[in-house]
Amino acid sequence: MGERADIVVIGAGPAGMAAAIQAAAAGLAVAVLDDQPTPGGQIWRNVEGAAERGDLKLFGKDYRRGLASVKRFRLARVDYQPGARVVGVEPDADARDTGGDVLFVRKGQAARLSCKRLIVATGAYERPTPFPGWTLPGVMTLGAAQIALKTSDLVPERPFVIAGQGPLLLLLAAQLEAAGAPPDAVLDLSDPGLALTAGKSAAMAALLAPDYLAKGAYWLGRLRATARNVVQIRALGAERLRQVEWRTAAGAVGRIDVRTLLVHDGVIPNAQLTRAMRAPHLYDMAADAWRPAADRLTGQLDDMPWVHVAGDCAGVAGWAAAEALGESAGAAAATALGRTATPGRWSRTRASRARALRPFLDRIYRPARAFQRPDDATLVCRCEEVTAGAVRAAAALGAQGPNQLKAFTRAGMGPCQGRMCSQTVAAILADAQGRGPGDVGLMRVRLPISPLTVGELAGLNETEIKLPLS
Amino acid sequence: MLVRRTEPPASAAVTITVDGRDVRARKGESVAAAVLAAGIVPTRLAPVSGAPRAPYCLMGSCYECLMTVDDRANVQACMTPVKDGMRVRTHASRPSLRHG
Known part of the structure; x- marks a missing residue:
């Protein structure tokens, strides 16, 4: 004190x-x-x-x-x-x-x-983006790549692919292009009607990243050329990421050899x-x-x-x-x-x-369905390795809410304390119960919100605070 | 993973060791960034399946980058700035109670 x-x-x-x-x-x-x-x-x-x-x-x-x-x-x-x-x-x-x-x-x-x-x-x-293979080394968030560029002058190892949706997709693609590392492909997971490839308004993009995009349709045009509107992605590899597989709404499937995959679904x-x-x-x-x-x-x-x-x-x-x-x-x-x-x-x-x-x-950048409603085999809780299927099974057994579901499955009990899974778990539960996410709620967060060592915990009440802090 | 666009000048560089190997890093960057730039993956095995993992969000949310830094276990490497001479051990092998 x-x-x-x-x-x-x-x-x-x-x-x-x-x-x-x-x-x-x-x-x-x-x-x-x-x-x-x-x-x-x-x-x-x-x-x-x-x-x-x-x-x-x-x-x-x-x-x-x-x-x-x-x-x-x-x-x-x-x-x-x-x-x-x-x-x-x-x-x-x-x-x-x-x-x-x-x-x-x-x-x-x-x-x-x-x-x-x-x-x-x-x-x-960043809104968590569960999909098959998202835990493989080589898969990172778009935000992570941006932080690495800002703090360390690091760029993704090529070939690399950006996948997901949201305004940051355009911005980071432009920043990486300016840094001499343009993405080899962009997999756009927006609803088809809102896809880049369907011509999301250039004026809109200009508003979000004016100094890149207001200059004209140049970048958006380039992005469209490398972008493909898909409905599902999968990361493949054993020890690390080797390939990304995509599937379109029409059922076409393709694979790209990659070293890095950056994913994003808004914040x-x-x-x-x-x-x-x-x-x-x-x-x-x-x-x-x-x-x-x-x-x-x-x-x-x-x-x-x-x-x-x-x-x-x-x-x-x-x-x-x-x-x-x-x-x-x-x-x-x-x-x-x-x-x-x-x-x-x-x-x-x-x-x-x-x-x-x-x-x-919010309307033009709706969260991607592929991420928000993952298939049964996909891990939703990275820490405790709980699949969407296990969450659905617990919901079918009658888990009443996210907290009981946590007790049933351990989803949310790892070190990240549900940061990476509580929204997904709640969405799956809401679907299973035919309720809205606002009705279902999120699992409880408890103090300490990030792990403490026993030594730190023991010292918590002992440290004498003097202002200004040193 | 991640590669350096430009090597930091000597004045902006520090050296850390990662699993006993010397790794050059840029002053001010995080341990996780330095480890990724050195191409060291995986950095962790998932506790349930043993599947390989590596730093994922770089902003302290996912806890995927836990490493041992100067003998402190389970440190978030993405929230820890590099310091010259820092000793980092990844969690890429199963933990053991043995010393050394």
Whole structure:
């Protein structure tokens, strides 16, 4: 235990940085805990390093813009703690909404950081994409390839294939092309009516990646030439990936020799922490994802007013909305602590403009059926190696909900704590019971949300916190 | 898997060992990225079937990249920045209680 911070912000992406800057400007003691080594979140991952390397142009305008935000954050009077992994949050025992403790691990030591207000800005992660062979070495997420390019100047080993759906497919293909490593093929798993090959609006693509795509139909044309609309994929190989097999709606089957396969199906809020806090969450049918029940502008949780959520963890809307909502959450938290804070006057406009696009994006980038309704032989839980068939069998035996199903099958009991399977398990269960995913719910997340060693656990209540943290 | 677009200049490079082998890495990158760039797969055997695995999401979600780093077991390699002289052991063989 020890001193109490005014505000703790979890995450140093666009939302977390903006919230921290705003609250610090109001004169409050703000600590930022982020699990990455440098600020920027996933979207602006390693933007300082890429700038130093002279590689900013590879990633486009939205990435370059991050450098200014990161610089602003570096200059703010904020107690920034990189490499800090948050494992849970405990509200004050009196439960009178006076604050709580953030439990985290840094440099191999666990500690509690007490605060009056908490801002959760944990971002989004890629929607899991179960399909046959997805656990083979050589198969990675599209996001992983983007992170490797941003942090390490690494590109996928060729020949390689991108498969799935979502705006990031276009963006990463363009970034890899600019990096001299264009994909050898793109397997588009969108509904046929929404496929790239069917001519998904170039204007739409331009909106999402303006500096690549607004230049004309060049890239989209190229992508169409290498893209094939398919309904199923399979990764083949014994010790590692050797081939990708695809199947079209018409039943045509083909195989491509590959060294690397990158898969993607959009992103979903990373709500692991607020779920572990037992805050109520809502199922957003258009986004096919859960988000915390919170005020849409200040991010204040309906049931825990001392906690705010901001950015993609509150509902995926992209970096511009995240920055605006971070600002507004930071200002709301500062105001609640008796300070005067005025978010940038465009905050609200920027947030609503970015969000206005969302229903349209959600509609044209529907999650791929092949991933969301995997066949019986496909592993859905990578950690405990539970197949979709085993989940269906447990559902047929009468598993009442995701938690009982977890007990029946062990799906969700591995180290990732259901990050990679709980949505799929719930969707399969919902199908089996003829209910909606919003009705079925997700399996429970418990503290610690990432594994602790016994030594860390034992030290949790012993570490004396002094502010600023060292 | 992943290959280097450009080798880091000497000033931006560090050396770690992975299963006893020297691996050059770029300052600031994660252990998982360095291991993938060195072509070292699998890095783990699935605990139930023993099937080969390798780092998958590189952002701390999937826990597929667990390795032993400087004698600490089950570290998320994608969340651990490389440091000069770091000793990394993959989990590509069955665990044993034997020393060494």
